Amino acid sequence: MNGAATNGTILETRGLSRRFGGLKAINDVTLTVCTGQIFSIIGPNGAGKTTLFNCLTGFYAPTDGEIYFEGDNVAGLRPDRITERGIARTFQNVRLFGEMTALENVMVAQHCRTRAGVLSSLLGVPSAAREERAAAQTAMDELHFVGLDEKADFWARNLAYGEQRRLEIARALATKPKLLLLDEPAAGMNPAETRELMELIHKIRGRGITVLLIEHDMRVVMGISDRIAVLDHGEKIAEGTPTEVRNDPRVIEAYLGKDEGERMKREGGRRRDEG
Amino acid sequence: MSKSAQRFLMVLWILGLASPLVFVGVQFDDRTRDLVAVFRKDRLVFLVRDLPALCMKHAATLGILVIIAATLYLTARWFQRSTWAARQASLVSKNRIVVGVVALFGFTVLPCFLSDKYLGLAIFTGIYMLLAMGLNLTVGMTGLLVLGYAGFYAIGAYTFGIMYLRWGVPFYVAILPAMITGAIVGVLVGLPSIRLRGDYLAIVTLGFGETVRFLLKNLSDITDGDRGIVISSAAKIPRLAHSPLFPYSKSGEQIAYYLVFGLLLLSLWLVRNLVNSRIGRAWIAIREDETAARAMGINTVRMKVIAFMLSAIWAAVAGVIYVAREGYVEPEVFRFDESVLIVSMVILGGMGSGPGPILGAAVLYLVPQVLRDEFPALLDYRLMIFGVVMIGMMIFRPQGLLGSVRRKIELETTS
Numbered sequence: 001m002n003g004a005a006t007n008g009t010i011l012e013t014r015g016l017s018r019r020f021g022g023l024k025a026i027n028d029v030t031l032t033v034c035t036g037q038i039f040s041i042i043g044p045n046g047a048g049k050t051t052l053f054n055c056l057t058g059f060y061a062p063t064d065g066e067i068y069f070e071g072d073n074v075a076g077l078r079p080d081r082i083t084e085r086g087i088a089r090t091f092q093n094v095r096l097f098g099e100m101t102a103l104e105n106v107m108v109a110q111h112c113r114t115r116a117g118v119l120s121s122l123l124g125v126p127s128a129a130r131e132e133r134a135a136a137q138t139a140m141d142e143l144h145f146v147g148l149d150e151k152a153d154f155w156a157r158n159l160a161y162g163e164q165r166r167l168e169i170a171r172a173l174a175t176k177p178k179l180l181l182l183d184e185p186a187a188g189m190n191p192a193e194t195r196e197l198m199e200l201i202h203k204i205r206g207r208g209i210t211v212l213l214i215e216h217d218m219r220v221v222m223g224i225s226d227r228i229a230v231l232d233h234g235e236k237i238a239e240g241t242p243t244e245v246r247n248d249p250r251v252i253e254a255y256l257g258k259d260e261g262e263r264m265k266r267e268g269g270r271r272r273d274e275g
Numbered sequence: 276m277s278k279s280a281q282r283f284l285m286v287l288w289i290l291g292l293a294s295p296l297v298f299v300g301v302q303f304d305d306r307t308r309d310l311v312a313v314f315r316k317d318r319l320v321f322l323v324r325d326l327p328a329l330c331m332k333h334a335a336t337l338g339i340l341v342i343i344a345a346t347l348y349l350t351a352r353w354f355q356r357s358t359w360a361a362r363q364a365s366l367v368s369k370n371r372i373v374v375g376v377v378a379l380f381g382f383t384v385l386p387c388f389l390s391d392k393y394l395g396l397a398i399f400t401g402i403y404m405l406l407a408m409g410l411n412l413t414v415g416m417t418g419l420l421v422l423g424y425a426g427f428y429a430i431g432a433y434t435f436g437i438m439y440l441r442w443g444v445p446f447y448v449a450i451l452p453a454m455i456t457g458a459i460v461g462v463l464v465g466l467p468s469i470r471l472r473g474d475y476l477a478i479v480t481l482g483f484g485e486t487v488r489f490l491l492k493n494l495s496d497i498t499d500g501d502r503g504i505v506i507s508s509a510a511k512i513p514r515l516a517h518s519p520l521f522p523y524s525k526s527g528e529q530i531a532y533y534l535v536f537g538l539l540l541l542s543l544w545l546v547r548n549l550v551n552s553r554i555g556r557a558w559i560a561i562r563e564d565e566t567a568a569r570a571m572g573i574n575t576v577r578m579k580v581i582a583f584m585l586s587a588i589w590a591a592v593a594g595v596i597y598v599a600r601e602g603y604v605e606p607e608v609f610r611f612d613e614s615v616l617i618v619s620m621v622i623l624g625g626m627g628s629g630p631g632p633i634l635g636a637a638v639l640y641l642v643p644q645v646l647r648d649e650f651p652a653l654l655d656y657r658l659m660i661f662g663v664v665m666i667g668m669m670i671f672r673p674q675g676l677l678g679s680v681r682r683k684i685e686l687e688t689t690s
């Protein structure tokens with residue numbers, strides 16, 4: 001799994017910081033995500049994970065630092081420009097367009113991939129109608145991909161919670177991203193749904209889309225990540241493969257508290273001595 | 276219902292509550308007794324006994340309403356195209372063709388049987404339908420509460436008025452320049468104000484509407500101020516009396532009627548195209564969740580400005596038609612009441628629904644007119660009744676009379 005097509009860097013942040021007044025929500029974060037990876041970001045609550053996502057997708061302008069997406073600095077661009085360049089996201093708390101059908105939700109996401117202007121939309125000229133049909137077909141394909149094609153004509157707000165989560169992923173995929181940012185996709189899901197989600201994320205990577213994941217569910221994170229970065233108090237405290245991160249004393253300290261961390265560090269050291 | 280929609284309804288609530296209060300404050304005098312008299316028992320008995328006769332008397336109005344209902348049925352069906360099943364089939368049911376032909380025929384022959392008075396009513400209903408459809412693009416679809424729509428209406432009307440004053444152009448020459456002026460003003464007003472949301476946007480647009488009216492009043496060099504502009508009959512919509520084409524015609528206003536009717540059909544078609552287009556979807560997405568819409572790659576500023584622009588164009592066309600029919604325009608036509616009335620039409624019919632605003636316009640324009648004829652005493656209490664109806668709507672059916680048409684999609688496809 002770790003050897004997945006890592007033929008280049010797709011996303012790189014250098015010294016990325018975002019302050020809110022005196023609060024350093026993220027501070028000097030440097031990350032490198034390679035093409036085709038499933039890269040997870042973990043950390044305790046309030047560590048700055050979602051702030052990092054908001055910086056990457058243009059909802060917050062970084063106070064400091066650069067974000068390189070495919071070699072271009074995209075820091076401070078508007079969210080819609082960033083989506084156009086190929087970064088899509090889902091939200092921690094589901095944000096669907098409730099009064100639209102599932103199909104329409106996914107069609108909305110093709111906005112920046114379609115071209116019909118005001119006049120051709122008004123008049124419904126043949127090219128616009130063709131584009132509309134193609135958009136509906138693409139939307140249906142994406143719904144099929146996440147297993148929601150049966151629910152195409154349901155109102156988004158009437159879908160079950162797990163379905164809404166999947167619809168959000170389908171919607172993000174319809175923007176034709178190169179990099180997909182998933183913000184806690186497994187939150188509130190039962191074990192069966194979580195398993196399906198993990199399969200789905202693998203399928204997404206199989207389409208050549210790099211996945212950047214925020215997740216609390218450690219089974220998900222450890223099970224599917226190629227690399228993991230750990231944030232705590234806005235700073236990156238560790239990065240590596242799941243095994244490396246699991247055994248990193250600073251990570252244990254961040255999650256379990258200082259005393260526990262030091263105990264484990266001592267024990268780890270003793271074990272090495274014994275070995 | 277989304278949070279912004281709830282806030283939006285709150286504002287309307289307050290407006291609805293305020294209007295009768297203000298009115299009662301102004302009107303509380305001996306005329307109140309007339310109102311009580313209207314509801315006297317014998318008057319009610321009279322009303323029930325004579326209902327058939329009354330209906331006969333208003334057959335024309337009923338005719339208009341029936342045909343409007345048929346059109347609404349047709350358009351409601353139209354707007355169902357957005358489901359996957361409908362997209363696949365893209366068939367036109369026989370049912371729809373029949374209703375369409377009947378409605379079209381009804382509308383075409385209607386003016387031959389109407390007196391000038393009812394023809395005038397039909398024309399004005401049509402103008403308000405145009406306005407309500409235009410405002411629905413911003414208020415209903417994009418979720419931008421515009422409370423100064425009469426300002427855009429005035430821009431169109433006065434573009435024609437001033438062009439007539441300067442160069443004596445007839446109305447059909449003025450339509451295109453009025454649309455362009457409307458579009459420019461729409462963009463100019465839209466660009467700075469769409470940074471605001473909800474209540475704040477409502478206040479700014481309200482200010483715009485009033486500013487336009489006061490500019491028209493005070494720039495007398497250009498607009499002739501309070502005196503208004505009188506359009507000669509040559510520049511108005513021509514009247515047509517007893518031509519061989521209309522052997523049954525009793526009046527000369529058919530051309531205005533057909534013009535408005537044609538524009539309505541055109542608007543219906545255009546709005547339907549918009550609803551099932553990338554731009555219409557972007558608007559609804561912005562209304563539902565602006566943050567998510569931005570994340571989906573929608574340039575929200577651009578889309579909102581487009582909504583403002585198209586909305587303003589619709590109002591401008593309605594303005595030209597209004598002046599061309601009336602032959603007279605003055606700033607006082609475009610008061611704040613007018614803006615509120617148009618917003619109410621959109622709310623009553625159903626925000627964001629295709630046929631909703633048309634019904635809203637028909638009800639809110641025709642019903643008071645009929646009431647005025649039958650119960651003159653009620654005229655003074657028009658606004659009060661209006662306020663009560665709006666409050667009732669907000670409580671019992673906040674989505675509007677036809678607000679659930681889009682929602683019906685699911686019920687019909689899943690059952």
